[in-house]
Amino acid sequence: MKLISAPLSMFGAKTEIAAIEKGLSVEVEFVPFSLASFYQPKHEEVLRINPKAQVPVLIDGDLEIFDSTQIFEYFEDVRPEPSLWPTDLGDRARSRLLELKSDEVFFPNVVRLFPQNQSAAERAEIETAKGALMSFYDEMNSLLDKTGTEYLAGPYSYADIAFYMAQFFASFIGFPVPKSNAHLLAWRDRAGSRPAVTQVVGKMRAYLNENGVSTDGF
Ligand SMILES: N[C@@H](CCC(=O)N[C@@H](CS)C(=O)NCC(=O)O)C(=O)O
Structure with a gap:
């Protein structure tokens, strides 16, 4: 492939x-x-x-x-195994929805906050986009608090992969998970320490560092 x-x-x-x-x-x-x-x-x-x-x-x-x-x-x-959609049907549906929300609800606000994407009209909406990011972080933090699970929809799934990458880019443009979201920060450490995630994100960090962008804060 x-x-x-x-x-x-x-x-x-x-x-x-x-x-x-x-x-x-x-x-x-x-x-x-x-x-x-x-x-x-x-x-x-x-x-x-x-x-x-x-x-x-x-x-x-x-x-x-x-x-x-x-x-x-x-x-x-x-390659059905290891499955990256949960086997429980409810968790599976939640995982699919969270994966979609990460890409299509959270990430468009990250894109709106990229400095080079900001036309005058978009600049007026910066506060709305920032507020939307922070609300989304709060929602994910509360979800993890309520369910007590290690990952967003139970077992590690595509939802975690999608949101890990989306929050990584939000951090890159200056909007990381706030310190008040302790459950989400613990999730970030857990997902971020998976070898597959470390390997791929490590390549991105190296690219950014080679191009003069520090990744020390995230
Ligand atoms: N929904 C698509 C989004 C893909 C997407 O936005 N790709 C970006 C890079 S991350 C791209 O190719 N942008 C170039 C462009 O739009 O011209 C997916 O999940 O693959």
Whole structure:
């Protein structure tokens, strides 16, 4: 299998972590990317396969798919064990929803807070986006407090992979999990110390450090 990703793609990192957790042999190819020009020029295979022109893209023989959550589902089908969706049906549904919320509710506010994305109109909404991030952290903290589980939906799952990467990027732009969210901070340490997570996030830290960005605080 070939995974087309990028050195700072949080969606690509989700899929890299999942592949390692599952012991899948995946060759990772990075598209052209720089902190100055981002995803330009676009990679030919990404343009051909994904009408949204985004990474990650996965190629397995004649199968070509895109979107990190679709790639999770494919990994789960080709390598069911270890399962990264909980076996309990309620936990499984919660895990799927949390994975979606991380990508589509939490992360869009992180993107709104990227300095280079802020048009005048968006700047006016900064406080709203910050408030939304903090509320989401509070919600995840309360969830862990209430359930007493080590991970967001019971056992370690795709929901943890997605939210670990999303909060990593929030930290990178200056909005880490606040100290008041002790349960969530303990979760962050637990998820962050998994070898698959350490390996993939370690590569991102190295990329940032090589490009003059310190990752000491997160
Ligand atoms: N929903 C997609 C989002 C993918 C996405 O936003 N990819 C970003 C990199 S993290 C990208 O390729 N951005 C380049 C662009 O939009 O031009 C997924 O889960 O894979």
